Amino acid sequence: MTLSKLTTWNPIEARDMIRNNNWVKPTSGMANGYIQANLAVLPKEMAFEFLLFCQRNPKPCPIIDVTEPGSRIPSLSAPLADLSTDIPKYRVYRHGQLVEEKTDVSDLWDENMVGFLIGCSFTFEDALLQNGIPIRHIEENCNVPMYKTNIPCVNAGRFEGPMVVSMRPMPEKDVIRAVQVTSRFPSVHGAPVHIGDPKSIGIQNINNPDFGDSVTIKEGEVPVFWACGVTPQAIAMHVKPEIMITHAPGHMFITDLKNEDFSVI
Amino acid sequence: MTLSKLTTWNPIEARDMIRNNNWVKPTSGMANGYIQANLAVLPKEMAFEFLLFCQRNPKPCPIIDVTEPGSRIPSLSAPLADLSTDIPKYRVYRHGQLVEEKTDVSDLWDENMVGFLIGCSFTFEDALLQNGIPIRHIEENCNVPMYKTNIPCVNAGRFEGPMVVSMRPMPEKDVIRAVQVTSRFPSVHGAPVHIGDPKSIGIQNINNPDFGDSVTIKEGEVPVFWACGVTPQAIAMHVKPEIMITHAPGHMFITDLKNEDFSVI
Numbered sequence: 001m002t003l004s005k006l007t008t009w010n011p012i013e014a015r016d017m018i019r020n021n022n023w024v025k026p027t028s029g030m031a032n033g034y035i036q037a038n039l040a041v042l043p044k045e046m047a048f049e050f051l052l053f054c055q056r057n058p059k060p061c062p063i064i065d066v067t068e069p070g071s072r073i074p075s076l077s078a079p080l081a082d083l084s085t086d087i088p089k090y091r092v093y094r095h096g097q098l099v100e101e102k103t104d105v106s107d108l109w110d111e112n113m114v115g116f117l118i119g120c121s122f123t124f125e126d127a128l129l130q131n132g133i134p135i136r137h138i139e140e141n142c143n144v145p146m147y148k149t150n151i152p153c154v155n156a157g158r159f160e161g162p163m164v165v166s167m168r169p170m171p172e173k174d175v176i177r178a179v180q181v182t183s184r185f186p187s188v189h190g191a192p193v194h195i196g197d198p199k200s201i202g203i204q205n206i207n208n209p210d211f212g213d214s215v216t217i218k219e220g221e222v223p224v225f226w227a228c229g230v231t232p233q234a235i236a237m238h239v240k241p242e243i244m245i246t247h248a249p250g251h252m253f254i255t256d257l258k259n260e261d262f263s264v265i
Numbered sequence: 266m267t268l269s270k271l272t273t274w275n276p277i278e279a280r281d282m283i284r285n286n287n288w289v290k291p292t293s294g295m296a297n298g299y300i301q302a303n304l305a306v307l308p309k310e311m312a313f314e315f316l317l318f319c320q321r322n323p324k325p326c327p328i329i330d331v332t333e334p335g336s337r338i339p340s341l342s343a344p345l346a347d348l349s350t351d352i353p354k355y356r357v358y359r360h361g362q363l364v365e366e367k368t369d370v371s372d373l374w375d376e377n378m379v380g381f382l383i384g385c386s387f388t389f390e391d392a393l394l395q396n397g398i399p400i401r402h403i404e405e406n407c408n409v410p411m412y413k414t415n416i417p418c419v420n421a422g423r424f425e426g427p428m429v430v431s432m433r434p435m436p437e438k439d440v441i442r443a444v445q446v447t448s449r450f451p452s453v454h455g456a457p458v459h460i461g462d463p464k465s466i467g468i469q470n471i472n473n474p475d476f477g478d479s480v481t482i483k484e485g486e487v488p489v490f491w492a493c494g495v496t497p498q499a500i501a502m503h504v505k506p507e508i509m510i511t512h513a514p515g516h517m518f519i520t521d522l523k524n525e526d527f528s529v530i
Contacts, residue, residue: 048313051320052331056341066317068422076321076419154341157333186451 007032011078011254015086018254021103024088026250033126035188035259036252037064037077037117038229039087040236041105041245044069047114049157050236054116056154060163060231062119062187064255070111077117077255084109089248096240105245113245119188120229120252121166123259124181131181133174136215143250144168145209146228150202151193153235161235164210165193165201165225169217178224184263194225201225272297276343276519280351283519286368289353291515298391300453300524301517302329302342302382303494304352305501306370306510309334311423312379315501318421319381325418325428325496327384327452329520335376342382342520349374354513361505370510378510384453385494385517386431388524389446396446398439401480408515409433410474411493415467416458418500426500429475430458430466430490434482443489449528459490466490 007029009017014031017023027036042050047069054061065077072084084106092100092108109115121144125135137144144166151163170178175195183191198206206223207214211230217223233246247253272294274282279296282288292301307315312334319326330342337349349371357365357373374380386409390400402409409431416428435443440460448456463471471488472479476495482488498511512518 044313048309048316048334051313051316055316055320055328055331063320066320069313 006030011256012080014254015078015081018088019082019085024103027088027252027254028250031254033258035064035077035255035257035262036120036122037255038120038233039083039245039247039253040116040118040233041083041109041113042116042236042241043243044112044114046239046241049159050116050232053153053156053159053235054118054232056156057163057231058186059190059193059227060153060229062189062229064117064119064257066117067115069114072106072109072115074115074117074253074255077257079256081253082106083115083253087247087251087253089251091246091248093237093241093244093246095242096237101248108243108245117253117255118229118232119262121189121226123188123262124185124226126259127181127185128178131177133170133178133181136169137213140215142215143212145213145215146211146230147198147203148210153231158239159235161238163193164228164231164234166212166228167206167209167223167225169215169221169223171220172222175222175224182226188262189226189229192224193227196222198223271295276521277345279519280343280346283353284347284350289368292353292517292519293515296519298523300329300342300520300522300527301385301387302520303385303498304348304510304512304518305381305383305498306348306374306378307381307501307506308508309377309379311504311506314422314424315381315497318418318424318500319383319497321419321421322428322496323452324455324458324492325494327454327494329382329384329522331382332380334379337371337374337380339380339382339518339520342522343518344521346518347371348380348518352512352516352518354516356511356513358502358506358509358511360507361502366513373508373510382518382520383494383497384527386454386491388453388527389450389491391524392446392450393443396442398435398443398446401434402478405480407480408477410478410480411476411495412463412468413475418496423504424500426503428458429493429496429499431477431493432471432474432488432490434480434486434488436485437487440487440489447491453527454491454494457489458492461487463488
């Protein structure tokens with residue numbers, strides 16, 4: 001397979017490349033049209049609380065799939081995949097500290113582990129682009145800017161903390177369409193959580209994001225904020241679980257699901 | 266308070282009547298415009314699996330709220346309520362067998378119990394009515410007809426079984442609007458799961474529902490089927506938990522949430 005086919009690979013081909021360590025790079029642009037997901041793997045002892053946290057905070061924590069305890073198979077989203085090998089790069093955290101990056105975590109995935117796949121914004125970004133709404137961080141070839149806010153998530157047991165949001169600036173004329181387009185995808189972040197003054201949600205300096213990169217906001221453009229899938233990982237980290245495994249940033253899991261599977265209308 | 270005020274009570278007044286055993290009757294029509302929910306209470310040991318089952322089957326099992334283990338407070342949907350007293354009548358099942366009906370289950374709700382509130386069809390029925398689509402079982406003053414289908418739910422651990430659906434017949438001209446109206450409410454059953462021939466989803470005799478009452482289907486009318494909130498209770502019962510508490514049919518929990526809180530657009 002050649003690089004030029006990157007976008008046209010199907011998910012099985014893409015995961016095969018990844019599993020055999022022939023692709024140890026970010027997954028952006030791979031298997032176009034298929035949903036990519038964030039991974040968080042936690043001990044079973046925390047699974048109910050974490051799932052409850054996601055249930056209570058569906059905008060920042062849209063669950064795509066959850067494995068049975070001990071299973072590595074995301075049976076709803078990619079029944080032929082193995083979550084312990086099919087991501088290009090993993091991060092292993094112990095007690096909240098990053099201790100290791102690996103390309104295979106099958107040795108750590110014992111009968112006690114539960115894998116959570118959480119939606120990412122690629123899905124609605126594709127829908128925005130198809131509706132003629134340009135996306136600045138794609139134009140500037142960098143990561144989306146993300147910010148901690150003063151919007152509290154709803155607690156669940158030990159899991160608590162503020163919502164992280166991503167920001168996309170756009171001309172005023174595009175804002176209404178952006179709300180409509182992303183409202184169609186309530187299970188992958190959905191409608192924006194805020195439009196306008198960053199200070200209203202506790203962001204002091206829009207040019208200094210907490211995660212990702214700063215992007216240009218042009219004269220007359222409005223910043224539009226969506227709940228971000230970084231939220232659940234950031235909050236789980238705060239709880240300092242004995243062990244937690246995540247994907248490395250940008251190295252996502254490619255599911256068999258298509259973007260339109262997540263549209264309600 | 267007089268009966269004539271029934272529909273205009275706010276949820277706090279209604280639950281106060283119920284808690285003091287001044288209302289031990291079905292809740293239909295009470296506190297109009299506020300969401301009523303099904304209750305299922307299960308031991309903590311089963312909570313992750315049951316929540317996962319609901320997560321994997323959002324159409325029949327739309328979660329409104331879940332309590333922390335041991336807590337009786339539905340903190341998202343009615344933070345001043347007590348789920349062990351604020352329902353007019355409960356049913357207690359042991360190993361899948363109905364053993365008791367009570368008006369208060371506070372003695373059974375130990376630190377091990379987790380309460381699940383699950384959406385019911387009252388929400389989208391109200392939206393249908395407001396869009397001029399008549400509802401036959403309301404016209405005929407009986408319960409909605411419900412059927413076991415051959416549509417499998419997605420398994421989660423021990424929880425497995427077929428989807429239960431409710432049926433509302435309507436003239437062909439109303440079908441498209443009914444799809445649009447209910448699609449706005451993905452978190453309370455959402456769009457229909459089937460329109461047309463009952464046999465396509467394994468229903469042999471439309472005049473012989475498995476639950477509820479039979480309703481008239483007039484010449485030229487089309488049966489429209491929605492996923493039904495009876496599904497998760499029926500499936501949990503099948504697992505025969507040591508103890509399970511539910512509301513008695515029609516005796517629902519009245520939340521502080523309004524129907525429009527559950528509309529995505």
